[in-house]
Amino acid sequence: MPGGSIYVQQDEKFTGSSPQWWYEKFYREGAQSRRRSRMIKAAVGAVAGLGFALWHSLPGTVLWGLAAGGIVAAVDWWLDWRSFRATAVWRGKRRGEVITGRLLRRSLGRQGYRVLDGRAIRDQASIDHLVIGPGGVWIVDNESWSPDTEIASYGGKLFFGEKYGKSTAKPLCEAAMAFAELLSRETGVEVEIRPLMAVHCGMLPRGGSLTAEGVTFLKPRLVARHIRAHQTARLDDAQIELLARTAARELQRV
Numbered sequence: 296m297p298g299g300s301i302y303v304q305q306d307e308k309f310t311g312s313s314p315q316w317w318y319e320k321f322y323r324e325g326a327q328s329r330r331r332s333r334m335i336k337a338a339v340g341a342v343a344g345l346g347f348a349l350w351h352s353l354p355g356t357v358l359w360g361l362a363a364g365g366i367v368a369a370v371d372w373w374l375d376w377r378s379f380r381a382t383a384v385w386r387g388k389r390r391g392e393v394i395t396g397r398l399l400r401r402s403l404g405r406q407g408y409r410v411l412d413g414r415a416i417r418d419q420a421s422i423d424h425l426v427i428g429p430g431g432v433w434i435v436d437n438e439s440w441s442p443d444t445e446i447a448s449y450g451g452k453l454f455f456g457e458k459y460g461k462s463t464a465k466p467l468c469e470a471a472m473a474f475a476e477l478l479s480r481e482t483g484v485e486v487e488i489r490p491l492m493a494v495h496c497g498m499l500p501r502g503g504s505l506t507a508e509g510v511t512f513l514k515p516r517l518v519a520r521h522i523r524a525h526q527t528a529r530l531d532d533a534q535i536e537l538l539a540r541t542a543a544r545e546l547q548r549v
């Protein structure tokens with residue numbers, strides 16, 4: 296390791312090649328500790344179940360205790376699994392655009408919305424999803440930060456931890472403007488496009504969404520709900536079809 300001593304044995308925990316590698320290593324190393332903690336919690340739950348059964352004179356006292364302990368252990372395992380799975384996109388094990396695309400189609404497809412994946416204006420801008428429907432037009436990108444990165448807004452300015460986030464928001468706002476200009480010019484339908492960012496890993500404020508620097512950051516499961524609730528226009532079926540066909544024709548697939 297650069298700057299290290301040849302006389303001191305290096306700790307393997309600090310020789311990984313990326314934060315993701317370290318995260319997975321520490322997670323695996325902590326498995327035994329988590330199992331011990333789970334067993335203790337299950338024992339406490341079993342005692343509570345026994346006490347509850349005795350207090351209410353319920354039949355099958357031992358079964359109540361075993362059931363309570365089992366439920367506590369199962370819930371603890373599920374919370375641990377969900378926390379680790381929430382980092383899958385950040386760790387490169389899942390693709391954020393696939394997850395968000397599936398959620399958008401499932402929630403919006405039956406309500407007249409069209410979802411086009413992976414579109415770009417040649418040599419200018421590219422996005423993960425273009426959503427066109429009765430309530431207007433949106434672009435959606437996907438991003439993931441480390442689990443301990445706090446995404447916040449102070450005085451209307453965007454921050455990722457201690458880093459200023461304008462360099463992340465600005466390209467997405469510019470892409471929204473470029474896409475809106477192209478679609479309006481080619482179809483004659485004046486459209487305004489709002490940029491959204493699906494955050495697959497990172498700490499958003501309570502409620503799971505944040506708007507700053509012209510971009511709304513939100514959890515993937517909330518994107519479709521946000522689109523339904525924040526309409527930017529009123530488009531009829533003919534306009535939706537025209538915009539979707541024009542986008543499919545004029546925008547390059549990526």
